[in-house]
Amino acid sequence: MVGFLNFVIGFVVSLLIGAFGIYVGARVIADRDDYEYAILTALVGAFVWWLVAGLFSLIPLVGGLIGSILGLLAWVYVINARYPGGWGKAIGIALVAYITVWVVLFALNVVGFLSAGALGIPGV
Numbered sequence: 001m002v003g004f005l006n007f008v009i010g011f012v013v014s015l016l017i018g019a020f021g022i023y024v025g026a027r028v029i030a031d032r033d034d035y036e037y038a039i040l041t042a043l044v045g046a047f048v049w050w051l052v053a054g055l056f057s058l059i060p061l062v063g064g065l066i067g068s069i070l071g072l073l074a075w076v077y078v079i080n081a082r083y084p085g086g087w088g089k090a091i092g093i094a095l096v097a098y099i100t101v102w103v104v105l106f107a108l109n110v111v112g113f114l115s116a117g118a119l120g121i122p123g124v
Helices: 002-030 035-056 063-082 086-110
Strands: none
Touching (some): 035 063
């Protein structure tokens, strides 16, 4: 039971951190101010990235690289579909989200509070 509770807490914290990155990116790039919207975007983006990267990683030899690239493109596609402004702004939101999440995770690791990734931001 404790393992499951730890999983749920880790999932929620990771989702909230990933959503925060998308929220900051959307706020800076697309002038959108809706954290709940960012949470759903992070959740959908994480699922789509996991699905695409996982499916293409089954291809022998080059599948992992192709899966990672296509998974990242699928994640940016989700951002593009959910926020206005086209692919340029979606890429901008993604870049700001990455930077924001790296800063947050670094700060949390420095103070010893958290050592985790961020759901909704691939590779972090």
